[in-house]
Amino acid sequence: MILVKNFVVFIPALVGFTLGIVIDYLFVSKFIKNAYKLRLIWPASIVIFYSFCMFGFFMGVPVFNFLLGIPIGFYSARREVLLEIGQDQAKNELTKASLFGSILMFITCLISASIALNDPYTASGIKGMLSLPFTINQTWLTILVIIGGIILTIGEYFLITITSKITKKRVF
Known part of the structure; x- marks a missing residue:
């Protein structure tokens, strides 16, 4: 008051x-x-929706979409524990969740790469944004996009797996 x-x-x-x-x-x-009893298409749809939102909000930079691996891993762990899924099936479910997140990240990186590599001003934008003393040519931009996409895609798999394992240990 x-x-x-x-x-x-x-x-x-x-x-x-x-x-x-x-x-x-x-x-x-x-x-x-x-x-946690819902068919997996519903939480997957929610993650895809948030992926689109994050992609647009951060103007096509896929680095922030990487963070969606944390709720995917958390949901996977909680679902396993609350539904009392057996150990073998839980491992299979975690692998599916990690693959889903990685495939989504790969698609996001492909879309981002196609935008970045087709825009003639991407290299100069990066140079100005990071205050680089050198010019980035198309070859270096392509290498950066490929290496970054590979790191994000593989990293997403491990982020989901690690988040799920930490959640099971610490929360339950």
Whole structure:
């Protein structure tokens, strides 16, 4: 109330906050408990949606899409534990999740590479952004894109696997 000069604003804000908590308790908590029982197409669709959003938000730079491996690994671990999946099947599920994330990262890198390599101003943009004292030619840009894409794709596989294993050890 100290920060609000008009008390009329405080009451609707408090009502909205309270309704949000009640709705969360009644509906969202039940959904979250059952979210791990969903067919895998739904969480995969959510990850693909967020991948598009991150790709657009960061203007085609796929480095930030790499971070989507963390929720994929977390979801995979929680699903395994909550559904009491056996060890052999859990290993298979984790491999599928890691491959899914890696394939999504590979596709993201391909799209990003096609944009970067077809834009005549990419090299000068990188030079200006990083204040490089030298000029980047098309060959170096191509090498950078290929090596970066390989590192991100392979790294995504390991990020998902490591996140899942850490989640199982620390959380459960």
